[in-house]
Amino acid sequence: MHANFSTCGAGGWLAPTGACAAPAWARWPYLEPWVATIAFFVWIALYKTLECGGDVRAAIKAQLEGDEKHVRIAGIGYFIGIYLFKQVAPPAEIDWSCPSPGFLLIETAVGVLAYDAxxxxxxxxxxxxxxxxHARHHSSGPRVNAQEVLNQSVIDASLQVLTNILVQRRVPVWISSDLSAPRP
Structure with a gap:
């Protein structure tokens, strides 16, 4: 088992001095999955609002009428999977110095394109x-709606998480900074 938490010479929640540029809260091993999950739901909410003609109340009502139980179960399964992965996978040794904004933008764009491909x-x-x-994902017919994006089998969701891990850990070396790629 691995600790999966970089101490990096800092004991507090404020930014440490020296080589480590990230505060302790930014090195919490579950920060990234939580941020990604919240961002995913924000985009789903925006998509649902647009699907309802910009009517936020109608979007909330439509979301509440959806398969809420499935979403809860999928979310629990997602975080259990992340927990189990972090128990068996070695943590990435990360240089916490920050890349330039331009490099971060390029790295993010390449990561998104690699994931999508x-x-x-x-x-x-x-x-x-x-x-x-996979058919559950297309249960509402040819028109994709926001709820359908969340309507996945465990296999679909697992493949998405594994693809994300693959892209984050194995993005081409020429574009990947030490911030996202583990050192050999």
């Missing part, structure tokens, strides 16, 4: 070879 291929394979496992 890999997951697009996996999504097409699910259609071709495992549609029965």
């Amino acid at each position: 890999i997951f697009y291929g996996l999504h097409r394979l699910m259609h071709a070879f495992a549609y029965r496992l």
Whole structure:
């Protein structure tokens, strides 16, 4: 088992001095999954609001009428998976000095494009070879709605998380900073 928490010479919650530029709260191993999850739900809420013609109240009502139990179960499963992964995977040794804003922008763009390219291929394979496992995701027919994005099988969700981990840990070396890529 691994500790999965970088001490990096800092004991407090404020930014340490010296080589470590990140405060302790930024090195909490579950910060990234929580930020990613909250951002995901913010985008779903925005999409749902646009789907309802900009009517926020209608979007909230439509979301509450959706499969709320499935979303809760999927969320619990997601965080259990992250917890288990962090128990068996070695933590990344990270240089906490910050990259330039331009480099961070390029790295983020390459990461998003790499994720989309890999997951697009996996999504097409699910259609071709495992549609029965994937059909839940397309249960409302040809028109994709916001609720359907969350309506996934465990296999779909697991493939998304594994693709995310792959991209974060194995982005091409020429574009990846020490902030996101583990050192060998």
